[in-house]
Amino acid sequence: MSEPILRLSGVSYAYPDSPPAVEDLSFSIAKGERVAVLGRNGAGKSTFFLLCCGILQPEAGEIYLHGRKLTGKKADRLELHRRVGVVFQEAEDQILAVTVEGEVSFGPMNLNLPLPEVERRTAAALSAMDLSDYRQRQPQFLSGGEKKRVTIADILAMEPDLILLDEPTASLDPENVVRLEETLQALTDAGIALMVSTHDVDFAARFARRGVVFTKRRVAADGDLADLFGRDDLLKEAGLRKPTFYQAAEAMRPGLTGYPLTLEQFTQWIKAL
Template sequence: MPVVELVAAGYAYEDGPAVLADVGFGIPAGRALVLLGRNGAGKTTLLRLLSGGLRPGSGELRLDGERVRHDRAGLTRLRTSVQLVTQDPDDQLFAASVEQDVSFGPMNLGLPEEEVRARVAEALAALDIEVLRDRPTHLLSFGQRKRAAIAGAVAMRPRVLILDEPTAGLDPHGQERLLTALGRLRELGTTVVMATHDVDLALRWADDAAVLVPGGVRTGPVAELLADGELLAAAGLRLPWATAVAGLLRERGLLAPDAPAPRTPEALEAWAAAAR
């Protein structure tokens, strides 16, 4: 059973056409899942529906198989399990220091001070920003603000962490540090969902993919979906470079049809060294 799930869900903004219609989409525990689609395809809307920020115009949202009520009690129950981090960290950072910001959510749960401190320390360590604990949030770099915003969500100890374009605006070094932090969260048992239009990142990072196409969502193993040229064309996406390279290698008989394809430049280099 998915942890959180949309069933026959639809949504339209006021005075606008439907953004999503009859969507069925669930997030299983323990998998790294990437949500892919062109800009304007409805990725952010879908994430806000899953996290309770928007209420489905039709269909319903379920948590552990039970319908989520969009009242105070229902949304509190949802947000102890599911946390969304938006694309712009400045939408979520508002306290004077990193520690104060990260502690805000646990304090609102009415937890004892000792428990709040433990959660803050745990979140800062998971995102590798302990040294920023007392830093004013307005003095952080963009990448530091991204990780601080994620730490605030992690301090809630959600079962599902949803990230909207988390690597947008980061340089390559910042992306690597963030991906390392996300790997650490997965090791601690958090299910991580990432929305992006970066197919190379998706193939490298995710176990499963959900691809937004006109008329719905296609889900499955990331390597399988991102090798489907017709699906990617319908979604306005391109083939990942690794998939294109693997296809070329197979055409030339250099890679067996059932052999796993290298997903990163490092993996390709290692394959080439072994094949010499």
């Protein structure tokens, strides 16, 4: 396996005057990998994301970027911001500019890049998100799905190695969820690692093979999603349900292992009966 893009070792963090938000986290993700992060609200998922992208600094433990230990100095924090982007659940929390083009160019401009490079990155990100015709549109008047594409374009313009997405399907209708999944597949094809935090287990099952489950501010499990969804004790503790097609197959043939997670897998499973 290739060297991880990002590695956390024994990381802990507590907000002021509060108990630890996360404790003793160890985790790594490699180029092109897709990981679903699952767990109850308050289990530590959001703090984990903020540590991964450098918005928060660990109080204990180490973070490594491409094998290099980060020191917490400004230069290291800026490098982490460049390499690891985060798309927040609410697009309105991320969009600041009055035009789509201004929004997407904001990040590269703050890197003090030459104007031609800013323009190249902005054009490439807009094209990748099918937003080239939206350059002069005002983001606040776009649909929820369009705003989500703008926020992803924001991050793409920074040319990251890893993108974190917090509840990316929230508030999206089914058509825009399909479009989002196509977008995420294109990012994977481009070699970008992706990590999503979600309560939508059916989306998680379609998105990733690897899952990380948080309970009580710690990583309770990290492994193949098919195996994790077979652990009833883990699901109960994390407040999770099994994916729809897993439940259907289990109801048809209880007591087996290796149940399908997605429609495609369920179809093949039925044919093999």
